Amino acid sequence: MIERVKDDGDEQALTTGIDEKSLKAAVWYTVAQIAQEEEIELGRSMSEPFVASLTELVYAQAEHLALELKAFAAHAGRCTIREEDVKLVCRKSTVLQELLEEEAQRCNTASSTLMAAGTKNAGIKPKKLSKPKPVRVGGLAGTSTSRNLID
Template identity: 35%
Template sequence: MADTTREEDRERLKSALWYAVGQIVDEECLKRNRNATPQFIGALTEMTLLQIENVAIDLETFCNHAGRSTVTTDDVLLLARKNPDLHRIMKNYVDEIKADKEAAAGSSRSGAAKKNKAKK
């Protein structure tokens, strides 16, 4: 029963991916005045699905190796290590988010400190 549900979920996800890939291919074909066959879209979908599965397995492996049950940005950055340009872009993005969070936490702490001073 669980295997049937899992297989049904996989087929639904694959159908959704097929649709999304088809939409992207259609957009690009219109821009470039080209045509793509359904076989091409199917092959591209299969290749994309395989890449997604490989990424998921790698992320899960990195996460488990670190003794965690949740994938973190460190796992994603580790996955991107063999593509220096992608790694740099992702690292900069993660650093920006961390800096924003620290700035927000700092301003909320200073606001709380000002309230405490005002009460005294």
């Protein structure tokens, strides 16, 4: 459920009905899952306090990203965050810019292929695209094979 929150006549935020506690729990679960995968790959164990600290770091970074995206959209006079807002936030990281460009090209290619197939086969429904697999960047515990997002 999305609802607009107003204070003194100004739009403040959009909420999705998910409270902060549930969101933090979901972030913790995801970070813990990735940590377990990295433990197996690296042959090292990660303490619970480390996972908790990493979760807080990820959550704080996500909050910061959300505020920046909201500010860029508001500066452009919009309430909707667009691709160009994400590109502006990531402008200082060449690795992130490259990943965004690759994903945008992949999405554009897939959608143009579907549109072309739709005009040729008007009676046939196009196949739904599978969700893209997440790309792990900036691994845990100093892995050298992962790509660092911060330049």
